[in-house]
Amino acid sequence: MSATEEIEKRVEALELSKHFNVTKAAVQEVEMEMLLKLREIRQTMISTTSPSASNKELEALKMENNKLKLQNAKQAYRVGHLVRSVQELQSQLNKGQETQ
Structure with a gap:
């Protein structure tokens, strides 16, 4: 493998990792939104079922x-x-x- 091919592969890997980090951040944002919604649902369930x-x-x-x-x-x-x-x-x- 030539040096240029190796450099191109490294650049491609860096670009993919940059894309991965962006995707990872988006996924984490969605997960946080879901977590907040789940907490709201849990709180609502607790308050409605507190007739315990x-x-x-x-x-x-x-x-x-x-x-x-x-x-x-x-x-x-x-x-x-x-x-x-x-x-x-x-x-x-x-x-x-x-x-x-």
């Missing part, structure tokens, strides 16, 4: 509801038991008054 606090609140409300249902059932049983006891006492009093 609401999910926690919802779970707490469900637990409280179950607790209140259980408490209500216990009280309903107690009231029923008291009503039966009062009815029995009334019937005993009525029988006692009838026998007198």
Whole structure:
């Protein structure tokens, strides 16, 4: 290979590397734009899905509801038991008054 051919190849390689650097910069610019858009999307998703606090609140409300249902059932049983006891006492009093 002659010296001129070698110099021409080196010049060509330098021109290609210059073109590569320009292309590389353009690609990096596009990547940065995409990264910024992705960050915006992520932030939007976080802000719209942050009802995770609401999910926690919802779970707490469900637990409280179950607790209140259980408490209500216990009280309903107690009231029923008291009503039966009062009815029995009334019937005993009525029988006692009838026998007198």
